[in-house]
Amino acid sequence: MSGFDDYVRPYGLFDKIDAFGYLKDLREHPDMPRKQGRVLLVTADTPLKASRGEGKTTTTIALIDALRARGVDAAAVLRQPSMGITAAGSKGGASGGGKSSLTHPELVDWGLCGEMAAIESAQNLLVSFAEKAVDEGRLDTVLVPRVSEVPSRSLRQITVDRGKGDLPERTVLTPTCELMQIVVLSRSMEEIERRVAGMVAGTLDGRPVTFGEFVDLWRITGILTDAVKPAFTQTLEGSPVYVHGGPFANVSIGIPSLVSVEMACARHDVVVVEAGYGADAGAQKWLDIAAREYGAQWPAAAVVVTRATTWRDDPRLSWRYPFHVHRLEGLGIPTFPLINLWEGEDDQVDSLRETADGLGFRRPIAGNLFRDGGKALEPQLDDLVKALQEPAKAQADTASLHDMSVPDRIRWIAQSAYGVPADRVIEREGFQDSLQAASDLCNKAGISLEDLVVVAVKSPATMTDDDRADQDKRTVTLKKVEAHTGAGLLQVNLTTSLTTPMPKIV
Amino acid sequence: MSGFDDYVRPYGLFDKIDAFGYLKDLREHPDMPRKQGRVLLVTADTPLKASRGEGKTTTTIALIDALRARGVDAAAVLRQPSMGITAAGSKGGASGGGKSSLTHPELVDWGLCGEMAAIESAQNLLVSFAEKAVDEGRLDTVLVPRVSEVPSRSLRQITVDRGKGDLPERTVLTPTCELMQIVVLSRSMEEIERRVAGMVAGTLDGRPVTFGEFVDLWRITGILTDAVKPAFTQTLEGSPVYVHGGPFANVSIGIPSLVSVEMACARHDVVVVEAGYGADAGAQKWLDIAAREYGAQWPAAAVVVTRATTWRDDPRLSWRYPFHVHRLEGLGIPTFPLINLWEGEDDQVDSLRETADGLGFRRPIAGNLFRDGGKALEPQLDDLVKALQEPAKAQADTASLHDMSVPDRIRWIAQSAYGVPADRVIEREGFQDSLQAASDLCNKAGISLEDLVVVAVKSPATMTDDDRADQDKRTVTLKKVEAHTGAGLLQVNLTTSLTTPMPKIV
Structure with missing residues (x-):
């Protein structure tokens, strides 16, 4: 039995944490001190554009700063943003903004500690081994795609071995690949190894062939040694933030790694898990994949972020936000609307609250989180804190x-x-x-x-x-x-x- | 003015060093303490096979352990091995062996701190921007290749945008790409930026178009933030080892980054620089590229590693080893033959020394470095230490x-x-x-x-x-x-x- 600190190691301006080791230690030593943190899901309205964002990360950061200012031991768990997409200018980063920022947002956006790159190398190495298996007659069709973190539309469909084999292949974004999903869902390196062994490499005469049949799995797990360790950083106010797992819940599972959330729950009383893009993507996947099927915690409460413009931007889409709020509330999750105000929108709060009343919402939380940070939220969190302190309900709706x-x-x-x-x-x-x-x-x-x-x-x-x-x-x-x-x-x-x-x- | 330690930060089991910052500080503060370390080049016979290796890294590690045991402040600078090649089983790692090992060889071989992966992402992002430039009519031909650290022969020649544009492209190994060369040769982030701006992206109507004409260069330097920092680790005996820059001197420059060697020379009296595969590749490039054209130090001495089998394996190739030794000696570099013995070869030392005498070599250094480490070398280094202590000669042969x-x-x-x-x-x-x-x-x-x-x-x-x-x-x-x-x-x-x-x- 060791302490948590034995599993933490500085990694540049971040820490990296051996979550597998720490959680194993907790399992094996029931007396080891731990908390029973509750998950607070932060999700959002369906965005009008993928590149816009309602401010989920900004909200997450402001929320933990505010909760901590109120004496609640809160932490956040974020997914690692896609460096490739950000570097290519296709989307901003995902590390908050203004007063609601991380201490080193540029490093979080810009590749963190190489986790995504390692997963990319490992998945591409699997493709190389599959190609070698074709050369050796063990496979006649490769099914596993190559991956790239850097977006390049022309890579979607490619022909490799041009002028000779001319084999059609395809490339997907690294955060969406099966190996990223395996890293997000697995609770030990042995589980990763078992799951990689079960990946279908391709077929031979129509029969699926898995990587376990012909690859030395230590070559893959070796590459993933540091990638499986969640990174640890802070908000500008010093609140704890864990970062681990791939984004893009629209095209993959897009949730933080299960172990990063479990570790945070053993360390803090409230753990804010960000789940986007909208509730239809991130929250749906946290609830129906992570919680129902992979043993993750059913949220004790939810915050659904939107902007003041939600009801103005496109009236024909204005049904979506109330749908999300009512849906989560209907699942027995105390659900709090949160309006992330932009500059010049302070005077709209009363009318927004009226709208919310008319829709039967709980009283919305509102604030300019970029400008004011957690201070804007601190006095508005009584009901949320109360909800988080209530004992967990019988979770009727978590059946597989x-x-x-x-x-x-x-x-x-x-x-x-x-x-x-x-x-x-x-x-x-x-x-x-x-x-x-x-x-x-x-x-x-x-x-x-x-x-x-x-x-x-x-x-x-x-x-x-x-x-x-x-x-x-x-x-x-x-x-x-x-x-x-x-x-x-x-x-x-x-x-x-x-x-x-x-x-x-x- | 600060101390060296201000530029060092733990990074998992390694340290990473801001060499750009430290060397700038040294340039701007002539009073800041520093050493005037001498470069000892460790190179080797031309290998029979690329995958075999004569034991240059093993020798390098044993040498610094032995020099330090003799009271000489020696350090080594290694290039980062190619993780992709090692993981694919195409070649062993390059981090020594047996008693002549690094403390964490598996991590050095297995991606270090993500340096190679960051360079890969940055070069591939440049290709993405070039493709976008084609879409926008700024380019009609892309000349810059994609890169992959994981080897995959079928990627050499590919067709992208299959079924639509069907554009031919190619992929090279990450360590050999132009961006890796730029990282190895540059002495500041500004120099990297300027050099990336000067890379030819492709052509428009036959006119070359450089990346400086259409890319936000901060996107590239942002990705390289940590990749430009040399890693620092140790041998099992605690001798200091810096690791930075790409391998494969046969197909690229394949030398450690210039700043990693300059930094080591400011910190230690003797800096062993490994240059392979053989003297015709690594040493040729250190001398004729790094020293002649890019201001790197002309070696104070050289060690040329071979194995006992060199004179037996293939008599028609036995001219190569003496050629290398005589060539370096002829350049005015005191050059020491070193025979890296394998198990069962101890009794061959006398006959090997006779052969060496007949060839007019200096007295060869010999030892089983895997089994015995630096101890095998310690008593044999008198002449080498003396050569390293002699004042630098007028360097007649370093003209551009x-x-x-x-x-x-x-x-x-x-x-x-x-x-x-x-x-x-x-x-x-x-x-x-x-x-x-x-x-x-x-x-x-x-x-x-x-x-x-x-x-x-x-x-x-x-x-x-x-x-x-x-x-x-x-x-x-x-x-x-x-x-x-x-x-x-x-x-x-x-x-x-x-x-x-x-x-x-x-």
Whole structure:
């Protein structure tokens, strides 16, 4: 038995923490001191544009600063922003802003401690081994994609070995790859090794071949040695912040690593977990993937961030914010609307509160968090703190969905998370073939398709085929599926999904 | 003015050092304490196979341990091994072995602190910006290659935007790319910025377009923030070791970063710089590129590593080792043969010494460095220590080669480093066209081809077209050239060069 500090090591301007080791120590030593921190989910309205953002990270930082100022031991767990997208100018960073900032936001945005790069190398090495397996006749088709953190649309579809083999391949963004999902979901290096072994490399005569059949797995886990360790940093006010796991909940699971949240809960009383882009992406995935299927904590409360412009920007989209707030509240999660004010919007608070009253919300929290930081929130958190102190309810709604068929599970998600009933979930031509092919692949690999957890892959800015349509006309279209047998996930592309997300360089 | 320690920060199990900051401080404060360390070059015989290695890193580690045991303040500067090649099994690591090891060799081999990965991301981001420039009509041809640290032969030649643009592109190994060369040669972030600005992105109507014309350079330098800082670690005996810069002197410059050596020289009396694969690659590049053209220190002494088998393995190649020893000695560098014994070879020392005597060498240093570490060398270093203590000679042979034409410079290298006279340097069909095209490109970019420094690109295992041929039959064939205008280098492919080095996955 050792103390937490034995698992912490400085890493430039951050610390890196051996969360696997610390949590193992906690499991093996029931007497070791620990807290039973509660998860506070910070999510947001569905953004009009992926590049805009409502200010979830800014809110998260202001919230923990405010909670700590009130004497609550709060910490935040953030996902690592995608350096490639930020460096390419496709999206700003994700490390707060103004007074609600991290101490070294530029380093968080700019590659942190190399975690994403290591995962990229490891996944690309798997592709290299798959190609070698083709040369050796162990495979005739490579299914695992290459990855790149730097976006380059032209890499989506490529031909390798030009002029000789001319093999078609594809490239996806590193944060969305199966190996990132495995790092996010695994609770030990042994679990990572087992899950990598279960990844389908490709096929031989139609039979799926997994990496466990022909790769020395220590080569992969060796590369991941430091990448599996959450980074630790602070807000400008000195509040603790853990950073670990990949972004983009629209096209992947996009949640912080499970171990980073579990570690934070053992160290603090309140742990703010950021889940974006909107509640339909990040919150849906935290609740229905992490909590239901992978043993993560059901949130004790939620904050749904929006901006004052939400009700003005596009009236035909104004149904989305109340939908998210009511949905989470309906799941028994005390849900607090939070309006992240921009300069010149202070005088709108009264009218926004009236609107919120009319919608049956709890009293909204409002403040200019960029300008005023946590101080803007501190006096408004009585109800939130009370909710976080209440004993956890019987969590009736955390049952696994494994008993449902895959199509039923997708319809269940469409109904509960996007407000589209089962009879308006449309299957595009080819969807059933794609589902059947994935099912066959799984069966041949000795896995049941039903054992995989559904991951919705969609645009960050839409929940349905046309969010501006009348409520009774909104549909969700299912396009295709792809099995990630190692991660235990079934990616389902729907509505206006980007199949291989490579945003435009700006 | 601050102390060295202000520039050091722990980074996991290593330290990272802000060498740019420390050296700037030294330049600006002549009174700041510093040493005037001498460079001891450790190089080797040309290996029979790139994957074998004579034991240069093992020797380097044993040497500094032995020198320090004798009271000499010695340190080593190593290049970062290529994680991708090691992880793929194409080559072992490069961090010593047995008693002559680093404290954390697996971490050095396995990605260090993410330096290579950051350089990879930055170079690939430049390619993304070049592609965007094509979309915007600023470029019609992309010349800068993508990079990958993980080897994948099928990536050498690829087609991107398959089914739409179908553009041919290529991929080279990260350690060999122009951005790695820029990081190795630059002495400040401003110099890196200026050199990246001078890289040719591609052409528009035949006119070269540089990145400085259309890229926000802070995006590139931002990614490189930590990558430009040398890492610091130790041998098992506690001797100081700096690690920085890319390997593969056969296909690139393959030397440690200039600042890492300069910093080490300011901190220690003797700085061992490892330069491989063989003397024809690493030593040639340290002497003719780093020292002649970029202001690096001319070595005070050299050690040329070989194995007992050198004179037995292949008699038709046995001319190479004496050639290297005599060449360096002929340049006025006191040059010590060192025989790295393997198990069961201890009894061969006398006969090896006889052979060495017959060849007119200095008395060889011999020992089983894996088994015995620096202890094996300690009593044998009198002459070496004496040579290192002698005042630096007038360095007659360090003049720049800039006055020669490019073909003359290549002939000069062939003569001096490979022993092939000018009249047996053959130009393959197309070489002159390639040279002319590079010259035109440079002229249009406002640079003279003669201002670039020649970098020989060749197989690590050969110096000529056929090293087994009789001496008067050996030839060197020039194949093609490629200008790296940002780094200030002209890559010249010769003999059995790998144009896009992507070793086989093993």
